[in-house]
Amino acid sequence: MASKILSPFVGPLTPSAIEEWLGQCEDGFTIYATTKNEKTPALTVEIQVRLTGTQLQEPSAAAWWSAGRKEFLKLESWAAFEKQIKARFMPKGYKLIALRTFFLCSQGRLPFLEYASILTEARNITGSTAITPTIYKYQLLFHPSDSPPSHHGLAGFQHRCYFC
Structure with missing residues (x-):
């Protein structure tokens, strides 16, 4: 049954x-x-x-x-x-743990799909009200690694960063 x-x-x-x-x-x-x-x-x-x-x-x-x-x-x-x-x-405070994981996660040497999977798992745990689709996209696109982006491969691109 x-x-x-x-x-x-x-x-x-x-x-x-x-x-x-x-x-x-x-x-x-x-x-x-x-x-x-x-x-x-x-x-x-x-x-x-x-x-x-x-x-x-x-x-x-x-x-x-x-x-x-x-x-x-x-x-x-x-x-x-x-x-x-x-x-x-489920550990006590698991939603806060997931939120911390989400914001501290960087791709580093992980394959992109594994990195994206970790972010998705953390977002699913906290819910879309804590991590909106926009925040998820920003984290996914602009936080893939701890090092600043390299633009050496883009011909004619001049990087002007006022914060670096």
């Missing part, structure tokens, strides 16, 4: 992966509730928690679920279980 409602969580244990999967769980419960017929039983909080817990297939998350299953099944809401998951697997 779980595989028809929720997809398994196999990792990675990153804030964005956990947030995405928890959102998929909520969507799965909503879709189930709106498409079930009269004979199909409703999902109680205990069933929602059990379905969510059994789909935690990443090894350390699965061990955490197994160790605390009895206590988790006593929770009064699925949101309380979601809060437990976040408290266990």
Whole structure:
């Protein structure tokens, strides 16, 4: 039954992966509730928690679920279980950590796609209100490395920087 409602969580244990999967769980419960017929039983909080817990297939998350299953099944809401998951697997202040990562990240010797992936991950964690599309583009385009841009390869280009 779980595989028809929720997809398994196999990792990675990153804030964005956990947030995405928890959102998929909520969507799965909503879709189930709106498409079930009269004979199909409703999902109680205990069933929602059990379905969510059994789909935690990443090894350390699965061990955490197994160790605390009895206590988790006593929770009064699925949101309380979601809060437990976040408290266990998402570091305190993870949004500030992601924001710091975003603004301190530079490409250096990383391949461009890896650099862009790090920025995207940080932006996804903090949300588009903290890092607007414009700020994201500026960081991506104008902060690829710690050294000032080199214009030696551009014929006829005269670099006039009043701040360098």
